[in-house]
Amino acid sequence: MPQLFLHWQNELNQVNASNKEINDSADRGVATAGSANGDKWSESLQSVFALALQGAGPERTAQLLEQLTEQLRTTPRTSPGVTTPYINTISSASQAPFPGDREIERRIKSIIRWNAMAMVVKANSTTNVGGHISSFASSATLYEVAFNHFFRGATADFPGDLVYFQGHAAPGMYARAFLEGRLSEKQLQNFRQELAEGGGLSSYPHPYLMPDFWQFPTVSMGLGPIMSLYQARFNRYLQARGLTTWKTEPKVWAFLGDGESDEPESLGAITLAGRENLDNVLWVVNCNLQRLDGPVRGNGKIIQELEGLFRGAGWNVIKVIWGTEWDDLIKRDKTGLLIKRMNECVDGDYQKYVVEPGSYTRKHFFGKYPELLELVNHLTDEQINKLLRGGHDARKMYAAYHAAMAHKGQPTVILAKTIKGYGLGEAGEGKNISHQQKKMNEKELREFRKRFNIPISDDVIAETPFYRPPEDSPEIQYLLKQRAKLGGFLPARIVKPVTLDVPKADYFGEFYRGSVREISTTMAFGRLLSILLQHKGISRHIVPIIPDEARTFGLDTLFREIGIYSPKGQLYEPVDLNTLSFYHEAKDGQILEEGITEAGSMASFIASGTSYASHGVPTVPFYIYYSMFGPQRVGDLFWLAGDIRAKGFLLGATSGRTTLNGEGLQHQDGHSLLLAGTVPTCLPYDPAFGYELAIIVAEGLRRMYVAQEDIYYYIALYNENHLMPPMPAGAEEGILKGLYKFQPGPDGLKVKAHLFGSGSIMQSALKAQTILAERYGVSTDIWSATSYKLLRNDAIHSQTYNMLHPTQPPKQSYVETILARETGPFIAVSDNVRTVPEQIAPWVPGGLFTLGTDGFGRSDTRTRLRRFFGVDTESTVIGVLYALSQKGAIDTSVVAQAIKDLDVDPDKVQPQLV
Numbered sequence: 001m002p003q004l005f006l007h008w009q010n011e012l013n014q015v016n017a018s019n020k021e022i023n024d025s026a027d028r029g030v031a032t033a034g035s036a037n038g039d040k041w042s043e044s045l046q047s048v049f050a051l052a053l054q055g056a057g058p059e060r061t062a063q064l065l066e067q068l069t070e071q072l073r074t075t076p077r078t079s080p081g082v083t084t085p086y087i088n089t090i091s092s093a094s095q096a097p098f099p100g101d102r103e104i105e106r107r108i109k110s111i112i113r114w115n116a117m118a119m120v121v122k123a124n125s126t127t128n129v130g131g132h133i134s135s136f137a138s139s140a141t142l143y144e145v146a147f148n149h150f151f152r153g154a155t156a157d158f159p160g161d162l163v164y165f166q167g168h169a170a171p172g173m174y175a176r177a178f179l180e181g182r183l184s185e186k187q188l189q190n191f192r193q194e195l196a197e198g199g200g201l202s203s204y205p206h207p208y209l210m211p212d213f214w215q216f217p218t219v220s221m222g223l224g225p226i227m228s229l230y231q232a233r234f235n236r237y238l239q240a241r242g243l244t245t246w247k248t249e250p251k252v253w254a255f256l257g258d259g260e261s262d263e264p265e266s267l268g269a270i271t272l273a274g275r276e277n278l279d280n281v282l283w284v285v286n287c288n289l290q291r292l293d294g295p296v297r298g299n300g301k302i303i304q305e306l307e308g309l310f311r312g313a314g315w316n317v318i319k320v321i322w323g324t325e326w327d328d329l330i331k332r333d334k335t336g337l338l339i340k341r342m343n344e345c346v347d348g349d350y351q352k353y354v355v356e357p358g359s360y361t362r363k364h365f366f367g368k369y370p371e372l373l374e375l376v377n378h379l380t381d382e383q384i385n386k387l388l389r390g391g392h393d394a395r396k397m398y399a400a401y402h403a404a405m406a407h408k409g410q411p412t413v414i415l416a417k418t419i420k421g422y423g424l425g426e427a428g429e430g431k432n433i434s435h436q437q438k439k440m441n442e443k444e445l446r447e448f449r450k451r452f453n454i455p456i457s458d459d460v461i462a463e464t465p466f467y468r469p470p471e472d473s474p475e476i477q478y479l480l481k482q483r484a485k486l487g488g489f490l491p492a493r494i495v496k497p498v499t500l501d502v503p504k505a506d507y508f509g510e511f512y513r514g515s516v517r518e519i520s521t522t523m524a525f526g527r528l529l530s531i532l533l534q535h536k537g538i539s540r541h542i543v544p545i546i547p548d549e550a551r552t553f554g555l556d557t558l559f560r561e562i563g564i565y566s567p568k569g570q571l572y573e574p575v576d577l578n579t580l581s582f583y584h585e586a587k588d589g590q591i592l593e594e595g596i597t598e599a600g601s602m603a604s605f606i607a608s609g610t611s612y613a614s615h616g617v618p619t620v621p622f623y624i625y626y627s628m629f630g631p632q633r634v635g636d637l638f639w640l641a642g643d644i645r646a647k648g649f650l651l652g653a654t655s656g657r658t659t660l661n662g663e664g665l666q667h668q669d670g671h672s673l674l675l676a677g678t679v680p681t682c683l684p685y686d687p688a689f690g691y692e693l694a695i696i697v698a699e700g701l702r703r704m705y706v707a708q709e710d711i712y713y714y715i716a717l718y719n720e721n722h723l724m725p726p727m728p729a730g731a732e733e734g735i736l737k738g739l740y741k742f743q744p745g746p747d748g749l750k751v752k753a754h755l756f757g758s759g760s761i762m763q764s765a766l767k768a769q770t771i772l773a774e775r776y777g778v779s780t781d782i783w784s785a786t787s788y789k790l791l792r793n794d795a796i797h798s799q800t801y802n803m804l805h806p807t808q809p810p811k812q813s814y815v816e817t818i819l820a821r822e823t824g825p826f827i828a829v830s831d832n833v834r835t836v837p838e839q840i841a842p843w844v845p846g847g848l849f850t851l852g853t854d855g856f857g858r859s860d861t862r863t864r865l866r867r868f869f870g871v872d873t874e875s876t877v878i879g880v881l882y883a884l885s886q887k888g889a890i891d892t893s894v895v896a897q898a899i900k901d902l903d904v905d906p907d908k909v910q911p912q913l914v
């Protein structure tokens with residue numbers, strides 16, 4: 001034992017020489033805070049501290065304490081700072097007793113295990129659709145204890161707990177719903193065969209595909225965890241703003257894999273939960289020590305690593321490592337050697353103990369110290385093999401959940417140690433291939449059946465039939481009774497359509513009249529948001545979300561007007577209190593000022609955009625951010641927002657490869673419209689003018705919050721100022737459908753062309769129109785292309801119909817209809833990659849010639865950048881003339897002359913396109 005430690009212990013013994021119990025518990029390394037021993041310990045240490053202060057003075061005492069801590073850290077049985085010994089956080093003496101019927105719950109769980117396995121094995125006996133057995137096999141107890149005792153379903157005045165089920169455990173949830181009578185055998189049969197007759201079950205939690213069942217998509221690892229935190233925070237926000245009338249607060253549960261914790265999104269926001277004291281959130285990490293390829297931390301201990309991280313982030317950590325059978329061993333181990341051994345083994349060792357027989361564990365785990373061998377002398381190898389891990393022990397899990405529920409002021413994470421593929425035996429228990437296992441042979445099925453005592457006869461076992469006990473069986477009755485007590489079934493997505501009193505399009509009259517001064521579409525949005533915030537019907541439901549860019553977008557006046565949400569209010573006097581837009585934090589603040597986290601902001605967007613479903617309280621998120629850090633940065637969350645049926649508005653501000661100029665390569669975005677457009681439920685728009693923006697938002701509000709469509713909007717906003725024109729009569733339909741004629745070219749000119757402009761580059765198009773007419777005799781109609789994707793979708797609909805109904809009169813798409821009346825070549829110019837306008841090329845008569853900003857951005861002036869990419873006025877004129885020359889409408893010499901006239905270097909450096 002280190003010398004200093006001995007020195008302190010001597011002093012301690014002097015102070016309380018008679019206290020033998022203390023040393024016993026010290027030797028065992030068991031945390032006994034709150035117990036009689038703990039009190040004595042604490043008293044003794046305080047006396048030692050007082051003595052040291054008298055003798056050595058405060059500085060020396062601090063030094064000694066530091067050294068002591070250092071030495072303690074190096075001794076295996078004590079805590080290295082933020083971690084505690086590798087034992088259960090809740091001692092057996094202080095665990096809440098299990099209130100359920102263990103035997104019947106075990107039977108229910110076994111049947112669910114069987115059906116979950118059978119679903120996957122069956123599907124893969126005739127198809128190659130895949131599926132997972134091992135994840136749920138390891139987490140069955142974690143879920144079943146929660147289902148039987150904790151998860152609260154939705155009732156009239158309670159929205160229900162919000163549970164993020166681990167994606168790969170989906171078969172377990174289906175298997176339970178089958179026992180509950182919510183899913184049919186046919187549906188189970190069609191697991192992962194959703195297009196089969198009668199429909200099937202989705203591979204993972206997808207509300208888009210099973211809108212009455214799943215609430216939260218989780219299978220893209222890391223997204224469930226981060227969303228759950230922002231969900232819990234959003235629940236607090238709703239309450240703080242008086243938007244809910246809950247008597248009890250729902251709990252947000254998230255189940256995640258230990259491997260999943262590698263994802264930066266998983267742990268990236270845990271400090272938010274700590275900082276904001278989100279005791280309405282409970283995470284359960286299934287620490288089966290394995291991920292897909294192998295061990296999570298073969299050379300370390302994932303539970304310890306996570307414990308340190310979560311404690312550091314202000315969480316309450318409950319480790320459930322050992323099952324009940326270990327309690328006795330730990331108690332009888334007077335030397336502390338057992339805990340020392342538990343601490344020193346790495347996860348790779350623990351995995352090995354699973355796949356090897358009990359004799360191996362006896363030899364290699366206990367056998368390291370003769371005293372430990374003696375400790376398990378009374379156990380057979382079989383009994384050693386059956387020493388449970390905490391996550392498979394319903395009593396331990398119950399105690400952990402019970403303690404987590406009672407814990408106030410901090411979020412809780414339960415780190416439950418389990419075995420991957422538990423119960424699969426030779427077929428994959430604890431093996432590195434376990435995750436991929438989706439087939440079982442007859443022998444393995446028989447073993448599984450025996451282990452879990454499933455009443456299925458030999459003659460049918462090879463078919464892996466599903467098993468549901470009769471309705472009046474004790475199992476079904478028990479399970480239904482427990483769920484009834486807890487308010488109903490889970491998961492369940494119950495949407496009560498609530499309509500918002502949204503402003504009609506005429507509410508935005510000022511936008512239709514145009515602007516008297518030059519403004520950008522970002523500024524127009526600022527104005528639009530502020531008048532929405534004055535609208536009686538919708539104001540309270542608006543949720544502005546900003547990741548530390550309000551000043552960039554000129555939205556900082558909102559700080560004072562509607563406040564920034566902070567559960568603590570404002571504990572300090574802001575430095576800019578005397579200014580108009582001082583930094584105003586308030587308990588009922590309306591803005592979610594997220595700081596620099598686009599992932600977190602998207603998670604807030606999703607929580608807000610789904611509160612119509614999660615809580616029956618529709619809210620309207622307006623998430624405005626630096627456009628480049630949208631789908632490019634957090635595209636998977638964009639995708640998920642579609643799957644989860646989120647509603648709301650995403651505003652990619654500072655859009656345009658050349659419109660945002662000085663920021664250079666990393667910031668200049670010319671492709672978000674394309675990326676956002678890949679999400680089936682996302683409507684991407686690229687408005688050029690304030691009135692277009694107003695029409696789009698007004699219609700969006702109607703479609704999402706009155707017509708109840710599960711869609712969301714992506715709107716590109718620019719920061720270039722120009723006059724906003726008044727709205728041409730009858731433009732509304734075209735604005736919403738994606739294309740309308742904004743300004744016809746002059747009459748009386750022989751040559752005709754059509755130019756589609758959008759966003760800020762519309763300004764180039766308009767100037768080009770004048771030059772083309774005045775200098776080259778070309779009358780160019782200027783069209784505003786607000787959404788190429790929507791035009792394309794409409795065209796695809798018609799095309800598909802025509803293809804499949806070849807003898808019917810063909811349908812004509814909107815874009816074909818409006819362009820059929822026109823002659824002349826069609827040219828498109830925008831501040832985006834050419835692929836954006838090219839989306840409609842197949843339906844444009846004679847094709848579409850495009851100009852765009854393909855390639856990496858540069859820092860420079862807008863003028864030079866637009867010349868570089870070829871989207872400035874001059875390049876646009878040349879583009880139109882060239883397109884005309886290709887159609888034979890003008891001679892190529894006209895184009896060559898224009899290149900000279902307009903001083904465009906034909907051999908200038910081009911953006912690199914490999």
Ligand SMILES: Cc1ncc(C[n+]2csc(CCOP(=O)(O)OP(=O)(O)O)c2C)c(N)n1
Nearest residue numbers: 135219220221257258259260286290291292
């Ligand atoms: C973002 C993402 N990357 C990769 C995968 C593929 N994947 C599915 S499960 C898995 C391993 C999961 O391990 P763990 O989180 O420990 O869960 P367990 O099944 O062990 O409970 C991987 C890599 C995924 N689903 N999502």
Ligand SMILES: [Mg+2]
Nearest residue numbers: 257258259290
């Ligand atoms: Mg795992």
